[in-house]
Amino acid sequence: MGLTLPEGGAGTEVSAMSPNWVTTRLDSLSNWARSNSLWSMPFGTACCAIEFMASAASRFDIARFGMERMSFSPRQADVLICAGRLPFKLAPVIRKIWDQMPQPKWSISMGACASSGGIFDTYTMVQGIDTIIPVDVYVPGCPPRPEAFMEGLLLLQKKLGEERRPLSWVAGPQGVTRPDPPCMRDLKRQERAAANILPSPDEV
Numbered sequence: 001m002g003l004t005l006p007e008g009g010a011g012t013e014v015s016a017m018s019p020n021w022v023t024t025r026l027d028s029l030s031n032w033a034r035s036n037s038l039w040s041m042p043f044g045t046a047c048c049a050i051e052f053m054a055s056a057a058s059r060f061d062i063a064r065f066g067m068e069r070m071s072f073s074p075r076q077a078d079v080l081i082c083a084g085r086l087p088f089k090l091a092p093v094i095r096k097i098w099d100q101m102p103q104p105k106w107s108i109s110m111g112a113c114a115s116s117g118g119i120f121d122t123y124t125m126v127q128g129i130d131t132i133i134p135v136d137v138y139v140p141g142c143p144p145r146p147e148a149f150m151e152g153l154l155l156l157q158k159k160l161g162e163e164r165r166p167l168s169w170v171a172g173p174q175g176v177t178r179p180d181p182p183c184m185r186d187l188k189r190q191e192r193a194a195a196n197i198l199p200s201p202d203e204v
């Protein structure tokens with residue numbers, strides 16, 4: 001479809017001769033739309049949630065990724081962000097929220113506590129939220145800075161862009177194909193080992 005502005009007039013018209021053609025696959029288009037309009041369900045329980053709030057504020061501004069709409073309502077959300085440690089008392093709560101979110105849905109585990117229990121190796125604390133819900137992206141750190149969260153968000157968007165999901169229940173394969181997530185620790189090992197000029201903590 002080519003869209004052009006008619007000369008001297010307002011509005012648009014579709015011109016068969018227009019050079020402004022875009023061709024794509026339907027599932028690529030749907031993945032592009034999904035990955036750039038993620039509606040998040042924040043589940044902030046501790047300090048990591050403050051960094052998540054900073055990500056949403058003006059300096060970092062996750063609205064740039066189409067994610068400005070915090071849902072706070074599981075039925076209108078498609079990405080659950082667990083930011084902070086999860087005590088066992090909250091485990092049924094996060095599971096219920098996850099179950100209430102409609103498909104397709106994804107989750108981000110933000111920070112060491114959410115991913116592994118962090119320093120809280122105690123009987124009260126869930127040792128990784130992946131024992132309660134499936135996790136798509138782990139963001140390491142204690143706490144991760146907003147930049148780290150955004151890298152996790154970009155990884156999720158990339159993963160989403162490569163997913164194959166059925167577009168109809170009558171046509172095509174019905175299974176969901178998900179790419180293997182890359183291990184950023186291994187991918188960045190050389191670059192990190194080579195870094196020998198580090199900024200002072202005052203500059204961070």
Ligand code: SF4
Binds near residue numbers: 046118142
């Ligand atoms: S990872 Fe660190 S900053 Fe995040 S909730 Fe745990 S203790 Fe707090």
